[in-house]
């Protein structure tokens with residue numbers, strides 16, 4: 579079976595480009611790349627030309643999910659399995675900076691693209707804020723958790739048609755919510771995609787992983803300083819062992835910023851089901867941002 583290699587890019591349609599530019603540069607620590615025709619811009623974080631497409635619109639949600647495949651033969655093999663798919667035009671490939679792509683909607687209607695041949699830079703884009711680096715490049719930009727209209731149908735599609743491999747599942751109660759999430763890998767990263775039940779938006783969160791614990795703490799500090807609402811405090815998941823926190827993007831979906839994610843080796847991996855979403859932490863915070871320092875008072 580042809581394989582998907584990694585989560586290549588995410589597109590977000592956002593109601594405030596300015597808020598996203600500031601959030602990307604001052605909180606996440608990624609770099610603005612190209613200014614796009616029609617408004618919007620791309621974001622860079624490693625050797626890949628464009629990891630995010632931030633474009634204007636009212637949706638405030640994911641507008642495209644891009645997955646990399648090995649080559650044109652792999653793309654052709656997927657095209658044969660996806661009768662509704664269409665080929666990207668030369669202009670669409672040029673916008674993505676890839677040699678070829680295939681477009682279709684996933685079972686919940688999420689615009690999805692498979693691509694090959696990204697224009698890689700010779701060296702990773704240095705982050706202006708990180709003391710370490712983003713763990714991306716050959717393991718993908720991170721992960722995305724999506725809410726499906728019919729999770730069973732979406733799970734069958736990603737697993738049986740696109741070839742995603744089950745890592746594990748989590749079923750539990752979390753502060754009054756029924757959590758039922760399936761986690762899938764396409765490379766050694768524990769999961770590049772997780773699927774739960776749809777809530778308000780297509781995307782629940784995306785995750786970026788860094789190479790040092792300090793960078794998680796420093797991003798937490800930047801979020802507090804910039805008054806980015808923390809949605810889940812520092813904590814650790816039982817399945818991918820990620821040390822992370824969650825906060826809210828300017829489009830009101832969440833992002834996760836993590837360190838130390840576990841890797842999967844398909845040779846000996848046994849999917850399991852967990853009855854908790856975190857070993858510790860990941861609580862809704864009581865205190866969000868500190869007050870502005872007042873004259874003569876200690877901040």
Ligand SMILES: [Fe+2]
Pocket residue numbers: 721723783784785834
């Ligand atoms: Fe996550």
